[in-house]
Amino acid sequence: MQSSKEYVAVMQLHRKTNTEALKEVVSMFKGKIYQKPPVRSSVKRSLRVREVQDVEVLEYEYPYVLLRVSCEHGTYIRKLIHDIGDILGVGAHMRELRRIRAGPFKEDKDLVRMHELSEYVYLWRNKGDAEPLRKAIKPAEYIVSHLPKVIVSDVAVSAITYGADLAVPGISIIHERIRKGDTIAIFSLKGELVAIGIAQMHTEEALQTRKGVFAKTQRVVMNRGTYPPLWKKRY
Amino acid sequence: MNAYVGVWGNNSGVCLVEGVEFVRSLDMFGGVERSFVLIREFSTNCEYGKFPGNRSLEELLKFGVVNLDKPPGPTSHEVVAWVKKLLDVSKAGHGGTLESLT
Numbered sequence: 183m184q185s186s187k188e189y190v191a192v193m194q195l196h197r198k199t200n201t202e203a204l205k206e207v208v209s210m211f212k213g214k215i216y217q218k219p220p221v222r223s224s225v226k227r228s229l230r231v232r233e234v235q236d237v238e239v240l241e242y243e244y245p246y247v248l249l250r251v252s253c254e255h256g257t258y259i260r261k262l263i264h265d266i267g268d269i270l271g272v273g274a275h276m277r278e279l280r281r282i283r284a285g286p287f288k289e290d291k292d293l294v295r296m297h298e299l300s301e302y303v304y305l306w307r308n309k310g311d312a313e314p315l316r317k318a319i320k321p322a323e324y325i326v327s328h329l330p331k332v333i334v335s336d337v338a339v340s341a342i343t344y345g346a347d348l349a350v351p352g353i354s355i356i357h358e359r360i361r362k363g364d365t366i367a368i369f370s371l372k373g374e375l376v377a378i379g380i381a382q383m384h385t386e387e388a389l390q391t392r393k394g395v396f397a398k399t400q401r402v403v404m405n406r407g408t409y410p411p412l413w414k415k416r417y
Numbered sequence: 418m419n420a421y422v423g424v425w426g427n428n429s430g431v432c433l434v435e436g437v438e439f440v441r442s443l444d445m446f447g448g449v450e451r452s453f454v455l456i457r458e459f460s461t462n463c464e465y466g467k468f469p470g471n472r473s474l475e476e477l478l479k480f481g482v483v484n485l486d487k488p489p490g491p492t493s494h495e496v497v498a499w500v501k502k503l504l505d506v507s508k509a510g511h512g513g514t515l516e517s518l519t
Binding site: 278284285286287288289291292293294295296299300303306312315316318319320321322323324325326327328329330331333335336339350351353354355356357358359369370371372373374385388389408409410 | 435436437438439440443444446447448449451452453454455456457458459460461462465466467468469470472473474477478480481482483484485486487488489496499500503504512
């Protein structure tokens with residue numbers, strides 16, 4: 183899932199340092215950083231650049247430091263903490279880690295516990311009450327809720343599911359401030375996710391021009407045949 | 418922006434939808450602070466497709482998402498396997514592991 187993440191982590195220092203030095207060093211890790219994935223990792227171990235949008239010390243009580251980090255996908259927090267320890271000159275390792283946000287999903291918004299899910303399944307299967315489970319499962323559209331969006335006509339929906347790119351005349355409603363190159367979510371007028379695309383122009387251009395490709399289709403999500411292929415006919 | 422779905426004079430299968438409101442609620446959930454601009458009004462045919470809010474449980478099991486709290490202990494992979502068995506679905510995935518320890 184290529185979206186930003188947010189974590190709370192416990193860092194254990196190997197020797198004492200003062201709060202000022204700690205906070206100063208931690209703030210140095212804001213922005214673009216170089217990381218080599220750890221030995222035990224699921225990706226190729228080559229040096230890569232990752233962006234740390236924010237990192238802050240929530241609490242410090244030696245030897246433990248509570249950190250909050252928001253960063254680009256694929257940033258290794260264990261590595262980040264190790265590197266903070268090195269720069270501080272005292273050494274550190276990660277004690278505990280909890281992800282508090284993945285893309286649009288936050289731990290304080292509609293989080294479902296495993297025992298709750300199993301209870302809802304029990305109610306559905308044994309008591310005939312599907313409502314709790316239905317409420318726990320959100321439409322998959324929520325996965326792209328953090329992306330800029332366009333809403334397109336029925337005809338455009340059908341064409342896109344057959345592999346076409348999104349043309350400007352097919353757009354009904356568009357988010358402001360979309361920039362060329364942005365990953366966008368393409369929706370039907372009924373609010374169904376149709377596809378993920380890459381914008382080929384800014385919103386302003388789409389408002390001015392009447393033709394051209396607004397977005398290249400990157401991944402079609404909706405099944406073909408959900409909407410009839412009206413674009414094949416001529417009116 | 419008020420009339421975002423046009424009605425084309427006849428009422429044959431013209432479906433006035435809550436779709437746009439649903440997409441706006443996604444913006445709220447995802448923390449997107451952008452306005453929508455109307456380019457062209459279209460109607461949508463209610464014989465095809467379905468408003469996501471009207472999906473049945475069976476449909477949600479095919480195209481839905483759960484913000485699940487994974488406790489420390491089981492791996493993401495193990496939790497996915499558990500969810501598949503619990504819900505009796507063949508396809509399920511997760512949004513990324515914290516750390517892949519062998």
